[in-house]
């Protein structure tokens with residue numbers, strides 16, 4: 001068996017321990033003689049498994065009691081529509097445009113109402129987070145929307161906009177559970193699982209109770225009402241059981257590691273190894289404003305497309321997979337999610353150092 005260092009932006013590396021455990025339980029989960037995949041979602045075993053996953057997540061993020069946790073489907077992209085369908089009472093929302101996923105949420109929101117873009121970093125290819133001081137929010141806006149970590153461009157909100165009593169909606173798909181957060185500052189946090197917590201097919205929604213109402217936009221399908229999922233404990237229809245099971249195992253893995261404070265320390269250490277090298281290198285450089293750097297997605301370039309391609313090819317041959325950057329940024333991107341071991345980042349930097357020495361002009 002061969003495992004590579006997988007720097008994919010998503011679906012992405014998962015903890016080896018979690019995958020091994022799941023493999024061991026594949027044919028017989030907890031003495032039932034069945035796989036989790038084969039079991040009724042109405043069974044006590046699965047109900048218990050889902051409740052335990054929700055409780056572990058609640059413990060990890062210290063989710064206040066007035067917030068609900070939902071395990072849904074449709075990916076993070078489904079939330080781009082579900083948020084306005086459920087929350088846009090005045091048919092107005094304020095958005096910050098900080099990258100491709102933020103932009104997609106804006107386009108989707110426009111299907112339902114007026115979207116005000118209150119700040120944007122599109123002018124410099126999304127290489128920074130706009131100044132959050134003096135933002136003007138619309139009086140009638142139903143909520144303010146941000147993409148907390150911009151997977152493609154490698155930026156992150158290290159501070160939050162001051163939104164007063166408006167609910168702040170955050171897409172945390174690519175930095176969910178990478179560090180502690182104060183959930184009470186948000187109205188909704190959502191995250192597609194396939195980066196930091198599990199397989200594609202699950203999207204986790206943490207939502208303040210008072211935002212879940214029957215008063216949704218006319219024509220909202222049953223499956224897209226938060227209230228329906230809340231009333232049915234995330235099992236209105238057959239939930240993505242296997243995905244939730246893996247997420248649950250990742251939550252246990254995080255707890256064992258020491259929780260999100262411990263995870264944050266490790267993530268900061270990993271990111272520093274890579275950023276410090278990029279800052280010192282004469283060949284590679286990061287593409288993002290330093291103050292806005294993501295701990296999870298690290299884009300970098302050499303400045304020469306030819307050299308970038310050579311690097312990606314040689315890195316792959318050496319066991320460093322999925323380092324090609326997104327086409328609108330070019331160059332490379334190393335996604336160093338929770339499950340990427342420190343050694344993976346150390347080895348990558350060592351490889352980059354060697355490549356730099358061998359390819360010096």
Ligand code: PLP
Pocket residue numbers: 010074075076077078101147149150151152171172173174192193
């Ligand atoms: N939001 C962010 C920040 C992402 O990185 C992604 C996927 O890469 C998405 C949304 C879309 O997620 P999904 O494919 O689950 O709809």
